[in-house]
Amino acid sequence: MRAHFSRLAEHLRSQLQAGEAFTLWLSAERTDFVRFNHGKVRQAGQVAQSYLDIKLAQGEKHVSQNLSLAGNDDDLPLIDRILIELRAALQDVADDPYMLLNAAPQSSERLDATVLPPSETMVEDILAAAAGVDLVGILAAGPVQYGFANSQGQLNWQETVSWNFDWSLYAHGDKAVKRGSAGKAWSSEQLRTEIAEAREQLALLKRPVKTLAPGSYRAYFTPAALAELLSMLNWGGYSEKQLRAKRSPLLKLADGELSFSSMLTVTEDTLQGLAPAFQAEGFIKPDSVPLISAGKYAGSLVSPRTAKEYGIAGNGAGTWESSESLDVAAGSLPHQDVLKALGTGLYVSNLWYLNFSDRMAGRVTGMTRFATFWVENGEIVAPLNVMRFDDSLYRLLGSELEALTVERELLADPGSYGARSSASARLPGALVRAVNLVL
């Protein structure tokens, strides 16, 4: 695909007319998706797709086209046709005062040339390890490629061969052990170990279920649960544009009116993440961007368009100015001491379906899911029926935050809307003094 992408860029350069410029962004993958239910296969298949974004600019005008590619010679006449249509569209649009393209070409290449076993072998491993248990989930495996090119000759490429297995083992009803793992090398032994460990944990979920009354409770949020809480800040929270538009849930943080706990430090860490270090206008992302430092506002994600609009420096963010490689600093609570430190309260393995109940106040609601336990005197007593919380992030991660764990987990996003996600988050677990349960 890299050679084809370079060929398309070369072809476009040869077709340009005076005063024209272009950028190309490619997102491609050939993924085997295998879906499991009840420890068996529900649907198995392969998706081979390549999407190209072409931006054609002339002076201060520009228009963009997203295009599915065949990956062969058929793409050249297609691009010629699209070029004609884009030129016509340029006549209909006004100058864009906020267009900003990278004028300092910087090419790069990152190849992870690992080789995975055939996906059929991975499926056999999963079926064997899950024999006799109610496993449900999805395996995604295969190469993922990102490319950027422009009329100035810049070319950036990232290619990874990877797998992501997102799964749960069900005990009964809605009670399950949720797990997810990803990597560039496949180990059947590691898989067997992880599923065997999950099998053992099913015993806890088979205990009689406890139902809590609404109220305020101590709680420990695992890294996966904390990731769900922090994901709400990705709904415009880190976006400079949304701050300026007064729609950011971090507006009161940026204005200095509210703050989080001094334990909370959040960084966009492109260097340690899985997402590409380049973006669709050709800008290279800095290794890291501080977002929240010791509970205070430290910065935002600034796309080239926002940078131009407000006359500020950009930092290589994409159009939506959302985090793709989140890093939350570790705390001082050893994981082995979590239950003891929690004492009596909720051990929340997973949260689900969060949304704002008052965006500007940072107030969010959501549900516990999969395995949430009631803990008494440092020991797990019973699984809990799902509960709804409604609380302010400024409280949960501010006045009520008691500790973050020493250990952190790297969570690779298993999402695949439109294409496999390259987002990731590295974060600790969080112990809070009180979370407000409402239903």
Place this chain on the structure above:
Amino acid sequence: MFDTMEQRFRALKTRADFCALRYVEEDGETLAVRQGVAEPLRRRLDRGAMITVLHKGGYGYAATADCSSAGLQAALDRATAWAEATAGHAVYDYSQIRLPKPEGRYLGPGAEQALDWNRKALLDLLLDESAAAKAGDERIVDWSAELSRLAVRQRYVTMGGGAVEQAFQMLIPGLSVTAFADGESQTRSLGGQYGGICRQGGMEIVSEAGLLGAGRRVADEALELLAAPNCPSGTMDLLLMPEQMMLQIHESIGHPLELDRILGDERNYAGTSFVTLDMFGHYQYGSPLLNVTYDPRQRNEFAAYGWDDDGAVADKVWLIADGVLQKPLGGEISQARARAAGFDIGGVANSRACNWNRPPIDRMANLNIEPGDKRMDELVAGIERGVLMNTNVSWSIDDSRNKFQFSCEYGRLIENGELKGVVKNPGYRGISATFWRSLKAVGNAATFDVMGTPNCGKGEPNQAVRVGHASPACVFADVDVFGGEA
């Protein structure tokens, strides 16, 4: 291209028990303006094919945009290989099902002719509405408007006979205004901030949606909200308008009735359902006033179609009649799986994929509440103390689709049968299994409106599909209502 694709497919070599081709073309464009400046023009052309194979009891698929004969043959071979590799390990013995081999053609409204898409005039319209929203008011800090068009054309072909072609034309207008003062902001929109006014048809949708004149009207409501008190908390009656009813239907009727959820497919991602296979035919889902239909033949709704993506013909089906649960939202394969489990409960033609590169699964389509007999003034008059809420802004529900909490952009108090002042940050929470039984009045056809969403998320791999919801205004008794942070 469509005839060529069918010819290439029919010429492929296969040993599969069953195979089908679904070729899809999507052509779209979005015009948008923000704060008086046109946003970058975005166009989209997406073409590709999905080949589905049932073989030796296994199920396999392969999707490709390489639509040459060689590309399609490679996809067919890969799909067949997956069917063979998983045969004997599948949740269902797919050799037991005979998928339809349909014949026909369906043209949605507006699909039969070219759209009158005058970019310059439409951009001017959006700029005018945007300017009317701002109108020099310093409290208006963000204002935007957009209009998207999408043409979808697809052909479904089964080997050994059967071909269906369908074409759709869709429009999505939107407008949003944010007002800010004294550290507080309120956002009001036309039909919601997530494409709630999405319909099939031509340019008539622009005026039907109320885009003309929306800039000033929406901005005035944002300013009203900015000055309004928070919605009160407490147990009271709730009058939901169609822009919120669509979300209420979607989350607490649509998703729970999806048969693949009930069969457990979604437990790792979108969740399960509080509804079980044994409930159909007798479970009291709502009050006797509740009548819910799956209606893919409501032509101007977003998910109207003639056949689903497994080739089943689409007709109107009553899912809930007089409050009693009748049928699930399940396509041919899910129905067969339910029968194999001992539950012959029927279903609908809702096996749908979001595009050529995802396999069909059970989805909502047009899921509607049938109108009742109450005029709007009668709905209000029947409420002693309550709140009217309109336009969804927040949605959250548990993985069994039971405990929910929703918020709206706009609220108005109702006291002694009369509409009173505006309230901000209105929200409510409840439990699906009991909420619908508190339905105490249903509006007539004059209160009915057609809404939908372009982005209903579900499935592994993930899919965001187009869904339609039409509903009258409805009143619910004794609901737990709340407002924003004090």
